[in-house]
Amino acid sequence: MMPFGTDRLAQARTQQVPALPLGAPAWDWAISGATGAGITVAIVDSGIDPTHPDVGPISRSLIARRGDDGEVAVVDEPDAVDVVGHGTACAAIIRSLAPDVDLVSIRVLDGYLKGHARMFAAGLDWANENGVDVVNLSLSTSNDAWYASFHDLADQAYFAGTVLVGALNNVPRPSYPTDFATVVSVASLPDTEPGPLVYNPRGPAEFGAAGVDLRVAWLDGGHATVTGNSFAAPYVAGLVALMRSKHPWLRPFQVKTVLQALAVNATSDPI
Secondary structure, eight states: OOOTTHHHHHHHTTSOEEOOOOSSSHHHHHHTTOOOTTOEEEEEESOOOTTSTTTOOOSEEEEEEEOTTSOEEEEEOSSOOOSSSHHHHHHHHHHHHOTTOEEEEEEOOOTTSOOOHHHHHHHHHHHHHTTOSEEEEOOOBOOGGGHHHHHHHHHHHHHHTOEEEEEOOSSSSOOBTTTSTTSEEEEEESOSSSOOOEEOTTOSSSEEEEOSSEEEEOGGGOEEEEOSGGGTHHHHHHHHHHHHHHOTTOOHHHHHHHHHHHSTTEESSOO
């Protein structure tokens, strides 16, 4: 079964949408010559394995932990580890596009790729408070009780200039904070190799990238073939890192505008 949103994005690929002229070609204006240098990307996930040859060194590894008093704190993790492989896959996709970014791992998921929304919120809050430039969120919560909390966190990121890139839920159900307008929402295209970016004016995912049968980095220095919106989001996060490396003045709303201009279905011609 294809992840939710894939079919709609495949249809959007052929629908031309107006884009602001950024100079020709838009890709050159946006990212040509950029390597991600000077940009910090946090991956809120299952951890990152920095020994994987597709990932390399990371700047910091943290973990969200619940104390005896029930409060959750995000603390340094002396030995970086990925308990699933999911976060490592996301890190490698971003690194392949933006080799000079500073990667920060914020582990909020367990070995079953599960976690409490409280841990997730704490990890995102840490990224907001510590000046992270881009946050990859290949996870979400469908718990309505956390709607308001994640809405506030997404707004805080937006006004702080932090770009949140979120993967749409793989099934048609609420996906917080990805569903919020302040987040760059991403679903997968039925492509098996990274490349095209599609803008979808109808949502709920605004952008689409390859996410079907992708070969990605995984545990123990190996690789896996995977499908899911989780693996489309880091491709877009990598593009965002590149454009902010080249144009650090870009605010979150401008980042969306530039991404739209980079889409294969964008045109500067009147429609």
